[in-house]
Amino acid sequence: MLKGAHLAVEKVSHTYRRGRQQALVDIDLEVKPGEALALVGRSGCGKSTLLHIMSGLLAPSAGKVWIDGAKVEEPSPRWVVMFQQPSLYPWMTVAQNVALGLRFTGRSREIASRVPEMLKLVELSDYADRNVQDLSGGQQQRVALARSLAPSPEILFLDEPFSALDAFTRGSLQRDVRRIARELGITLILVTHDLPEAVTMADRAVVLSANPGRIREIVPIELENRDDLRTAEYAKARGRLAAAYEHAAGLGLAPGAEPASAKRAATGGGEDGQGRNAALPAAR
Amino acid sequence: MSTDITADPAALAAGSEPDRVNHFQLLRGLGFAAVGMVLLLAMWWVGGYAVQNNPATTAFADFAPGPALSRLQDMLSSGEAWEMTVPSLQRVLQGMVIAIAIGVPVGILIGRVQVLREITNIPFQFLRMISPLSWMPIAVMAFATWDGAIVFLIAVAAVWPILFSTAAGLRRVDPSWFKVARNLGARPWHMLFVIIFPAISQDILTGIRLALGVAWIVLVPAEYLGVTSGLGYSINDARDTLEYDRLAATVVIIGVIGFLLDFACQQAIAKLSWHRED
Numbered sequence: 332m333l334k335g336a337h338l339a340v341e342k343v344s345h346t347y348r349r350g351r352q353q354a355l356v357d358i359d360l361e362v363k364p365g366e367a368l369a370l371v372g373r374s375g376c377g378k379s380t381l382l383h384i385m386s387g388l389l390a391p392s393a394g395k396v397w398i399d400g401a402k403v404e405e406p407s408p409r410w411v412v413m414f415q416q417p418s419l420y421p422w423m424t425v426a427q428n429v430a431l432g433l434r435f436t437g438r439s440r441e442i443a444s445r446v447p448e449m450l451k452l453v454e455l456s457d458y459a460d461r462n463v464q465d466l467s468g469g470q471q472q473r474v475a476l477a478r479s480l481a482p483s484p485e486i487l488f489l490d491e492p493f494s495a496l497d498a499f500t501r502g503s504l505q506r507d508v509r510r511i512a513r514e515l516g517i518t519l520i521l522v523t524h525d526l527p528e529a530v531t532m533a534d535r536a537v538v539l540s541a542n543p544g545r546i547r548e549i550v551p552i553e554l555e556n557r558d559d560l561r562t563a564e565y566a567k568a569r570g571r572l573a574a575a576y577e578h579a580a581g582l583g584l585a586p587g588a589e590p591a592s593a594k595r596a597a598t599g600g601g602e603d604g605q606g607r608n609a610a611l612p613a614a615r
Numbered sequence: 616m617s618t619d620i621t622a623d624p625a626a627l628a629a630g631s632e633p634d635r636v637n638h639f640q641l642l643r644g645l646g647f648a649a650v651g652m653v654l655l656l657a658m659w660w661v662g663g664y665a666v667q668n669n670p671a672t673t674a675f676a677d678f679a680p681g682p683a684l685s686r687l688q689d690m691l692s693s694g695e696a697w698e699m700t701v702p703s704l705q706r707v708l709q710g711m712v713i714a715i716a717i718g719v720p721v722g723i724l725i726g727r728v729q730v731l732r733e734i735t736n737i738p739f740q741f742l743r744m745i746s747p748l749s750w751m752p753i754a755v756m757a758f759a760t761w762d763g764a765i766v767f768l769i770a771v772a773a774v775w776p777i778l779f780s781t782a783a784g785l786r787r788v789d790p791s792w793f794k795v796a797r798n799l800g801a802r803p804w805h806m807l808f809v810i811i812f813p814a815i816s817q818d819i820l821t822g823i824r825l826a827l828g829v830a831w832i833v834l835v836p837a838e839y840l841g842v843t844s845g846l847g848y849s850i851n852d853a854r855d856t857l858e859y860d861r862l863a864a865t866v867v868i869i870g871v872i873g874f875l876l877d878f879a880c881q882q883a884i885a886k887l888s889w890h891r892e893d
Contacts, residue, residue, distance in 0.1 A: 408800040418791040422813040422889035432799040
């Protein structure tokens with residue numbers, strides 16, 4: 332049985348090279364092994380930036396990230412990120428895509444046993460030899476999940492991974508990813524702007540406010556039953572998270588003089604633009 | 616969760632209907648190609664007829680398809696056609712190998728490193744626009760053998776399409792492919808051989824195809840230089856000996872081989888491509 336890793340964020344602040352304002356200020360956060368944590372907040376709160384920093388894809392301006400006591404300096408197959416786009420390699424079959432992490436880390440001998448196991452886990456066993464371009468969006472994201480899980484990571488980061496999918500596919504993937512992470516004991520850290528997604532998948536939700544990005548509130552989500560979204564406990568958890576989210580967003584608009592739309596136009600586009608652009612140089 | 620598995624475009628596309636459509640399209644394409652070739656032959660014949668009936672040009676009557684094609688048949692059966700082609704193909708092949716060996720790595724470097732791209736952009740565009748044949752006097756001085764000079768000219772002509780196509784292909788690669796590979800633990804050589812080369816293989820081959828076309832065009836004037844073998848030499852030789860049927864037959868050989876080389880490249884590109892046409 333695999334064990335999830337412990338992650339600690341220590342006084343992390345970040346300013347993009349061309350940004351006038353800090354994207355993140357003084358983030359302190361601890362994630363327990365095997366926990367599922369959601370980072371929520373409106374556009375521009377730096378949640379995606381924080382995920383890139385935690386996974387080592389982006390170096391913070393200040394502060395440190397520790398995974399199981401070791402300082403995070405660069406990305407590693409021990410903690411993998413899944414993005415909104417599956418980014419599968421179209422010249423490879425499903426099985427070849429899934430095997431990549433093992434191949435890159437010199438564990439080719441495990442491919443024969445590990446890849447079928449992963450495909451079974453995401454329920455795509457019959458698709459091993461297909462070209463990934465033949466698959467639907469949901470199936471492709473499942474292959475990306477299998478690819479992320481094949482090197483046996485201790486943490487799985489998800490950066491709004493289901494937002495490009497239709498509601499039904501999204502729902503089944505949300506439940507499956509949580510179930511798989513639970514079964515494997517992996518720590519799950521997820522960025523989302525979709526509150527129901529956070530409630531379905533996470534044990535705790537960290538609510539961030541924007542300009543600059545700060546932690547406003549940490550909302551525990553304790554649900555007995557996560558398969559049925561019509562229960563009273565679900566509605567209650569969602570209500571609590573929504574209140575915290577609005578509170579954080581409201582603080583972002585503080586002195587109240589500016590209309591929300593103008594504020595968003597001035598700063599809101601910043602996160603997506605900056606967040607993604609900033610990730611690219613890091614990837615080179 | 617199994618609902619998205621049933622919607623399978625590949626299984627739906629595997630019926631017999633598309634096969635019939637493909638056969639029809641193939642026949643149609645061949646038919647049109649035949650019409651085009653007949654038209655070209657007819658124009659050649661009309662030109663030859665006009666040359667023959669004009670007292671001023673009647674000495675050149677052997678350019679016409681009749682004498683040229685019968686001479687071509689003689690050249691093919693005697694092995695002369697083969698003898699003149701082999702040295703030319705060898706020179707083109709050597710020039711292409713050098714152009715690929717330089718163009719692909721340099722193209723990858725300037726496609727990947729922005730500083731290099733900015734430094735080299737103007738010098739490379741400048742060099743690219745110089746006709747390769749302008750280097751002829753320098754090549755003749757710099758190389759001990761005529762063959763060396765010809766291979767150099769071919770390489771100079773062929774390197775640019777390969778280099779620019781490789782660099783442009785790399786710049787179009789989805790940056791998230793690099794991010795994911797890095798996250799999965801890819802080392803630099805993995806990045807190069809597992810991600811970059813397959814991702815841009817089609818761009819490299821397209822560059823090679825363009826380069827081969829240019830190389831084949833540069834070959835004939837380059838072989839007007841000192842050498843005593845090859846297709847370019849044969850053309851010059853036929854002119855000097857007033858054998859216009861042999862000259863026209865050589866032109867046909869040049870065209871046919873050029874076409875076959877390009878066709879082979881096209882097939883290789885189609886075979887190696889992972890891009891979906893639909």
